[in-house]
Amino acid sequence: MSATAAQRFLQDAAVKSADLVHREIILHGLESYDAAVLRGRARFKDWEAARRRCQEIKWEAVNHLDRYLLQFEERVIAHGGHVFWAANGEEACNYIKNLASRQGVRTVVKSKSMVTEEIHLSPALEKAGIKVWETDLGEFIVQLRNEPPYHIVTPAMHLNRGQISELFREKLGEDIHGDDPTELVAAARRKLRRAFFAAEMGISGANFLVADSGLIALSTNEGNGRLCTSVPRIHVAVTGIEKVIPRLEDLAYLWPVLATSGTGQPITTYSTLIGGPRKPGEPDGPDEFHVVLLDNGRSKLLADAEQREVLHCIRCGACLNICPVFRHIGGHSYGTTYQGPIGSVLTPHLRGISDFQHLSYASSLCGACTSVCPVKIDLHHHLLHNRRNAARAGTTKLSERIMFRVWRYIILHPRIYALTGWLARRTLRLLYGLGLAGSIVDPMRVWNRRRSAVPLPSESFRTRWRKGLATN
Amino acid sequence: MLATNSERLEQIVQHRVSLFVPCFVDQLVPEVAVDTVKILRRVGYQVDFPEAQTCCGQPAFNTGYWDDARPCAEMFLRVFKHADVVVCPSGSCTTMVRSFYPELLSSSPLRADAIALGRRTFELSEFLVKLAGVTDVGATFPHTVTYHASCHGLRELQLRDQPLQLLRKVNGLTLIEMSRFDECCGFGGTFAAKFESISVAMGDSKAETVAATGAEFVTAIDSSCLLHLQGILGKRNAPARTIHLASILAQEKT
Ligand code: SF4
Secondary structure, three states, X not given: OHHHHHHHHHHHHHHHHOOHHHHHHHHHHHHHHHHHHHHHHHOOOOHHHHHHHHHHHHHHHHHOHXXXXXXXXXXXXXXXXXXXXXXXXXXXXXXXXXXXXHOOOOEEEEOOOHHHHHOOHHHHHHHOOOEXXXXXXXXXXXXXXOOOOOOOOOOOOOOOHHHHHHHHHHHHXXXXXXXXXXXXXXHHHXXXXXXXXXXXXXXXXXXXXXXXXXXXXEEEOOOHHHHHHHOOOEEEEEEEHHHEEOOHHHHHHHHHHHHHHHHOOOOOOEEEEEOOOOOOOOOOOOOEEEEEEEOOOHHHHHOOOOOHHHHHOOOOOHHHHHOHHHHHHOOHHHOOOOOHHHHHHHHHHHHOHHHHHHHHHOOOOOOHHXXXXXXXXXXXXXXXXXXXXXXXXXXOOHHHHHHHHHHHHHHOOHHHHHHHHHHHHHHHHHHHHOOOOOOOOOOOHHHHOOOOOOOOOOOOHHHHHXXXXXOX | OOOXXXXXXHHHHHOEEEEOOOHHHHXXXXXXXXXXXXXXXXXXXXXXXXOOOOOOOHHHHHHOOHHHHHHHHHHHHHHOOOOOOEEEOXXXXXXXXXXXXXXXXXOOOOHHHHHHHHHHEEEHHHHHHHHOOOOOOOOEOOOEEEEOOOHHXXXXXXXXXXXXXXHHOOEOOEEOOOOOOOOOOOOOOOHHHHOHHHHHHHHHHHHHHHHHHOOOEEEEOOHHHHHHHHHHHHHOOOOOEEEEHHHHHOOOOO
C-alpha cells in the first residue's frame, strides 16, 4: 500500500507537471487570485497584526480544546440541537445514515464541506440509497465528473468554462451554447433548485464553531449554504473538532482574514450564523439540528506539542495557491482530501506516516506557504519535522539510510571528504567525456537526465586555496 | 538577528572574517568562493579559510536524518569556534547554521554555541550591506541581469533588498526584474532527485520567466539554485546563463 500511494503520486505528478494546458489554466486562475489577495490585504490597516491576532485566537482555542468544545456542546443542546462526537469517519457516517433512515430521508443537499470528503460521506449515503446533491457550483461540477475536489476552496479550479459547458451539455442534457458563465450558472441553478425543495436533509460543514454562543459560522459565496441549512427538515453540520473558537467577537478577525486569504474578498458574500433548529414563531430553519464533531486523528495531533498548531488551519487555501509544487502538479496528484502544503503536513497524521510520508518530501521547502498562512502555521518546518519523524521511525528506504551513514562518515573526515570529491569529479569527467552523462551508468543520472551536466572542475576550492589563494 | 552595534564595531575594527564554503561550492563551483575572497579582500577584509570544514549537514538534515546531521553540525561548531565573523556565499547554508542548528542541537551541550555562532554567521550580501556597510564594491559588469530570490535567503533570513542594493551599484549592469522572482526554482536539495519531474517542471517555469526578461544572465545568492537552473537552461539551449552574485561583484574593469 505504501508503495502504491507514493508511486501513484509520482506518476500523476509527472503527468500533470508536463501538462502545459493544465499549467496554463492554473496559472491563469491564480494570477487573478494573487492580484485580488494583494488588494485584499492592502485593505487591512495592519495585515500582519491581523494574522497574529488570528493565530492567537486559534492558539487559545486549540490549547483549550476540551473546555471550548464542551462549552459549545452545552450551548447547542440548550438551543435544542444535538451533538454527536465521532471518533472516526465510520462513526460519523453511521450516525448520519441512521438518522437519515429513521427520518425517511431520500434526498440530501450538501453545501461545501471538506470534512465530508475526508470521511467519504456521500458514497456512504448513496450506498444506502440516498441521493446526494452537491450544491456548491464547483462541487457540483466535480461531482458530475465523478472526481474529488481539486482544491479545498475552489474544487473545479482545473477546468475552464469550455470544459464545464461541455460537461453540462453532456450530463445535464441542457441545451447550452457557448460558455457564457451566466448561462452555465443558470443551468446548474435550474437543476439544483428542484433538489433543494425535494431534500429532507441538508448537510453542511462549519468554518467555525463559536463556543460562547453555541453557533456555527459558515462563510459561503453562492447562497447555497443558506438554502441547505434552512430549507430541508433536518440540518446536519459535520465538522472537525479543531474548528471551535472561544468567542463570537473572534469572528470580527477570522471572517475577514479567512475571506481575504481565500479569495481576496473583504468578507464572503454570505456569512451565516446558525444556532439550532427553528424555534416556535421563527419563519424558517430546520426542525432538527445536528452537529457531528469529528476527531479522526485530530486528537493524536493535539497530543503532539510540536505539531499541534497544524490544527489552527482555517482551510483558506492560500498555501495551496502560492505553492509552486501545487501550481505544477495540481490538486488531484496528491491523492488526498487536503491538497498542497497543509495536506502534505496533515495527511501523514490522518492517514498514516508510512503511507503518506512521501508528501512530506514532495516539497522544496521554499517556505512560500508559511509566508502566507493567515494563522501563521509554520508549514514548511512541519514538513521537515515529518521527514525527521519518518527517518526516526525507520520507515525510510534502507538504501537511503545507508547512504546518509556513509555520507556522514565522509563529511566528518576532511581528508576523506577531499579525496572522495576529487575521485568523484575525476571519474565523472571521464564518464562525461565519453558522452555518458545522464546514461544508465551515470551515478548522477537523476540530476543529469533532464538537466545539462553539472560542472566538474579539476580543482576544488580548498586546493586552490592551498595553491596560493591563502596569502592575503 | 542583527549584530549589536558594539559587535559590529568590533568586527569592523578587526577587519577579519572566516570563510565558510559550502561543500558543493567547494567541489563544483569553486570560482564562486574564489570570487567571494576577492570581494572581501577588495572591501578591506582579511580572509581566513579554516581547512577542516566540510559540510554544514544540510543534506541529511533536510532529508530527515537529523542523527546524521548532528555530528556534522558539531564539527562545524568546533571548526568555527574561534571565528569572529563567518561569511558564506550561500543563503541556504547560512540558514542551516543560523536558523536550524539551534533546533538540531536542542538537547546538545553545544546549543548555546550554535546560537552564538548563528549570530556571527552571515550570507555574503548580508555581510557586505549590513555589517561592512558597503553597497558599491567597485564592480563592473556591462550586461543585462535578472535576479532570482533564492528561498532560504528570502524567507528564512529575510534578505530581500541586500543583493539588489549591491547589483544596482555595479557599473554598467542593467537589472531587469522577472515576474514571480520569489517563486522557487525547483531545486530543493534531495527534492531535485526524488521528484525529478516536479523539480524540472518548476525549473522550466523559472527558465521561461528568465527568458521573458531577455536578460543575458540570471543571478542569485545560492549556487545550488543556479546549478539547477543552469542545468535546465542548458538543456533547453536557452541563451541566458547563470552567474552567482559573488562572480558579478568580483568583476573589475578590464
Ligand atoms: S494551512 Fe494556513 S494557508 Fe493553508 S489552508 Fe490552512 S490556514 Fe490556509
